[in-house]
């Protein structure tokens with residue numbers, strides 16, 4: 275081979291070597307690219323999965339958050355939580371347990387998810403038997419030790435060996451301390467296989483816990499408040515009822531008082547009229563016997579006997595006494611008639627129309643009604659106007675005066691005088707009712723018109739008397755003033771507008 | 775500079791001066807790459823300048839002429855890689871406008887490590903276009919050749935001159951393209 279030819283071959287060989295090397299490089303470059311591409315793809319997949327994961331976690335959190343706040347009760351919040359958690363974690367059967375420090379169940383809920391009804395029933399059965407075998411003391415202790423979500427072997431909190439649920443995740447949801455009672459609420463997620471436990475998702479669950487706790491505590495407070503409101507309403511209702519009853523009792527009491535007074539007033543005259551009639555019956559018998567000779571023989575012969583009998587039977591005395599008896603009987607019956615007339619005023623109690631009435635007459639009538647009470651140790655002194663017309667309701671005003679008079683008497687347990695004065699002061703009719711009783715302590719004066727205020731022993735008075743009187747006087751546009759000095763007495767000063 | 779440009783240069787030298795011319799140059803210069811160029815790999819710019827300088831001396835031609843002629847050749851190698859929108863350009867003018875705005879943009883996307891020039895466009899009319907070239911490689915004459923190659927491709931006639939040049943101390947090359 276010529277040198278030139280040899281040269282050409284060498285050049286070609288070198289060119290070929292370079293080409294081969296370049297191709298090798300290109301192939302390596304291609305491999306690198308392919309690998310990079312694959313890696314990129316894997317990375318892409320991972321990123322996509324990561325994004326998807328984050329999305330499901332986010333939607334779990336936001337969904338849970340939104341729904342938690344919208345649930346009306348604690349039970350519904352928990353129910354929603356179990357349902358969401360089960361869907362989010364895909365596998366576990368969920369339990370919610372509330373325990374107090376005595377390890378008693380406050381409440382519990384189950385949750386399981388499956389497409390077939392038979393499987394759901396089977397799992398519910400498993401959940402129930404797990405709950406039955408639960409070592410509550412152990413669970414409570416564990417919750418006291420650790421406040422965060424924890425993963426444990428199911429056998430740790432069970433009295434019997436668990437062969438279905440192997441692992442459990444405990445998510446403490448809330449702790450409530452009420453006085454000496456402490457309550458904890460915990461979600462227990464039960465797994466058959468450790469493979470099913472997704473730590474990332476559990477972390478998400480853990481991060482939802484604080485928000486859930488807040489929501490639950492809020493709801494608890496709300497429910498508590500609601501309960502308090504219901505209690506308050508009930509108390510109020512009871513109070514209203516008692517008040518109604520008491521007003522009724524007060525009416526009954528004044529009616530009872532009236533009835534007792536009336537009975538006494540009527541019984542007295544009726545009693546002596548009856549005994550009078552008894553005496554009269556005896557007298558008639560005597561008179562009959564004295565006059566018997568007139569029936570037995572002709573009058574010509576009976577006269578001496580009649581004369582004798584006239585003396586013997588004391589007929590002059592009988593006739594004289596009969597007059598007396600009849601007179602007092604009529605008086606007694608007339609008194610009964612008057613009392614009945616007074617009573618008829620009371621039967622018109624509910625008539626609310628104001629009409630011209632005579633205060634003097636009302637005071638007198640009221641004094642009549644209570645006079646029996648003042649008979650023994652008490653006196654009544656009156657200084658009244660001839661007549662004093664105001665606009666009012668006789669029956670109601672009478673109730674006021676009776677109330678004031680009876681109070682006055684009760685204030686003077688050892689006896690004393692009741693002064694009732696009525697006089698004019700410009701356009702006003704003034705009535706003063708004064709006693710010599712023990713008086714009202716200074717601090718009580720402004721309370722005496724308050725309903726239910728009483729210094730009397732329980733059962734003696736309802737404390738409504740003066741307040742009813744007060745409201746009646748207001749109805750009459752009357753003003754009341756109370757002057758009282760301890761151990762000297764009390765004076766009620768009432769001013770009415772005179773009606774012309 | 776990308777291996778593809780060296781590949782084109784090798785082809786240009788081998789077709790015009792034979793296999794030995796390329797081989798002798800490599801034997802003489804002893805370049806770091808040993809003359810093994812793979813199109814997608816980036817090689818040091820200085821290798822390109824060494825080769826160009828070597829041929830200018832060997833052939834006794836100014837670098838500007840050599841680069842212009844090589845540019846014309848290079849265009850036919852680059853054009854097949856251009857995006858289809860550029861291939862369908864309605865005129866040379868429209869195509870030149872796409873170099874900076876589309877073609878090199880797409881190149882940069884495919885090869886993030888590529889070093890491309892910057893073009894600004896001025897005085898655009900039916901007859902005239904000023905392409906303002908800027909690059910630290912100062913390859914304005916290569917550009918002229920590329921433009922000439924493009925004109926041939928589109929079947930248009932142009933005259934090219936530079937009113938300003940980086941090699942003259944200006945801060946950019948103003949390549950004046952006149953459409954005849």
Ligand code: HEM
Pocket residue numbers: 775776779852853855856857870873877878881887888889890891909910911912913914916917918920921924
């Ligand atoms: C008239 C049209 C064109 C002109 C004036 C032009 C101009 C240039 C110039 C001057 C360079 C050298 C680098 C520099 O100066 O900094 C270059 C590089 C390059 N151009 Fe263009 N070009 C044109 C068309 C094209 C086309 C159609 C393609 C095809 C996709 C292309 C792809 C490239 C590539 C791949 C490089 C090498 C980049 C590197 O080495 O990193 N060019 N171009």
